[in-house]
Amino acid sequence: MLPIDEVASKVGIENIIRYGNYKAKIPLEEIWRRERRAKVVLVTATNPTPHGEGKTTTSIGTSMAFWRMGKRSIVTLREPSLGPVFGIKGGGTGGGKSTVEPSEDINLHFTGDFHAIQIAHNLLSTVINNAIFHNVEPCLDRKKILWSKVMDLNARELRGIVEGLGPNGGAVMENHFEITSASEISAIIAISKDYRDLKERLSNILVGFKNDKTPVFARDFNVVGAMAAVLRDALLPNLVQTSEGTPAVVHAGPFANIAHGHNSLLADEIGMRYSDYLVTEAGFGSDLGAEKFVNIVARMGDFDISGAVLVTTVKALKYHGGVKKKHLEEENVEALESGASNLQRHIDIVRKLGFEPVVAINHFPQDTERELSRLQEIVEDMDVKFAVSEVFARGGGGGIDIAKHLESIQPRKPRFTYKLDEPIREKVEAIATEIYGASGVVWEQQAKKDLKLVDKLGFNDFYVCMAKTQYSLSDNPKLLGAPENFEVHVRALKISSGARFVVPLLGDINTMPGLPTKPAAENIDLTDDGRIVGLH
Secondary structure, rough: OOHHHHHHHHHOOOOOOOOOOOOOEEHHHHOOOOOOOOOOEEEEEOOOOOOOHHHHHHHHHHHHHHHHHOOOOOEEEEEOOOOHHHHHOOOEEEEEEEEEHHHHHOOOOOOOOOOOOOHHHHHHHHHHHHHHHHHHOOOOOOOOOOOOOEOOOHHHOOEEEOOOOOOOOOOOOOEEEEEHHHOHHHHHHHHHHOOHHHHHHHHHHHHOOOOOOOOEEHHHOOOHHHHHHHHHOOOOOOOEEEOOOOEEEEEOOOOOOOOOOEHHHHHHHHHHOOOOEEEEOOOOOOOHHHHHHHHHHHHHHHHEEEEEEEOOOOOHHHHOOOOOOHHOOOOOHHHHHHHEEEEEHHHHHHHHOOEEEEEEEEEEOOOHHHHHHHHHHHHHHHOEEEEEEEEHHHHHHHHHHHHHOOOOOOOEOOOOOOOOOOOOHHHHHHHHHOOOOEEEEEEEEHHHHHHHHHHOOOOOOEEOOOEEOOOOOOOOOOOOOOOOOEEEEEEEEEOOOOOOOOEEOOOOOOOOOOOOOOHHHHHOOOOOOOEOOOOO
């Protein structure tokens, strides 16, 4: 690895706050020192298998490929959450010869951003309980508290709890935990532009209601200043490097299936101001990540997008063709052909959002020549630019074909799925029908009540941040491929008033994941000489 000062100097970043030799934070004043000039490349994907398909690896490799072609590029990524690191997915720093480094640090504690978010969130939760215990204003109706507790682990046993038990244990009431990435504060860190913006958004968090149904906000407690103080350094983007010593900014970590799934606006501002090409990754498939990147991130940040890379794999399309997880390593051209309908649907989604995608076929060693050749024929028939990505095995050299397709792209205005002044109901239905391909939306009883509450509170001009399974275009993870004639079920609406999001909860989606039978944590160890092993 290069010293972090040398990485910063490659793109003209002069002022950094060092966290050791290989990590740094970028001060706010440094971000705004230059004008925007980069072309923005969004990296998205088809619906993944449960193990992911290398979208982060492709993002890193494509950025490194631009450097090999004599262009400056910065890749921006979300920070990995410890939930998936210890759960089913493992780390989130790429793979093979296309990684961001120091990967062990990034995957674990990094610069402490997630810990700061967790503490700020739980500080507010603790103060709420304390106000009820002491019966002081603002004294909430304990049955109408919306603010949870959070923890950065997959812990299904905490989805519903009773707190305050035991001698002098505080106010006794029901509560629940969410994973830290699902915290509204995680979203706020990702979209705030400075400390004033941060404090205003924290102030506007809706935490619950009094007995007379009056809404109570975080500003009604005297801890917003303390929350902002805890988050001071977490707001600053993190500068690290790729495996080829080129700049990478890894910052913020909202999940894409339960939040808006993108790194911070500040990170993207760095990429747009200090490089020729910003390569930025949106979470999961284009139905989640790309939709939210266009309708929320680009609109909120007011920037154009030049092009999109749509990552797919032989394995993912076989999965959508009906092959079970345990048989995905076996050759099955027929299933590949059947599952290709999922790829076509995602190409259509990217085009609906205003861009012509470049399909990146992420090549895995287990792919057979017959499968890879057939997939290239299928993509060619879809009349779309494509390249075989070998960034895992070859680093930036394996992404040059992708980068060449993107070299001449020009900035384009995104095509938004909905207007901000439309009612929340219409926004949700537009996303469900135009992006997912649903025939309609079923509003369950609680969701109908929540719609009335959103209207009463005057929040219809908020952004919509859909929470649904990443494994299907529908809200049913078992409905694979390119489903037709399905309805989307909205179970409830979660209001994130500080972020200005309304979050519809679709199907069985849950904001606190659980661990698999064999968690990835079982493979991680510390050697006698202090090396961390088994972390991927």
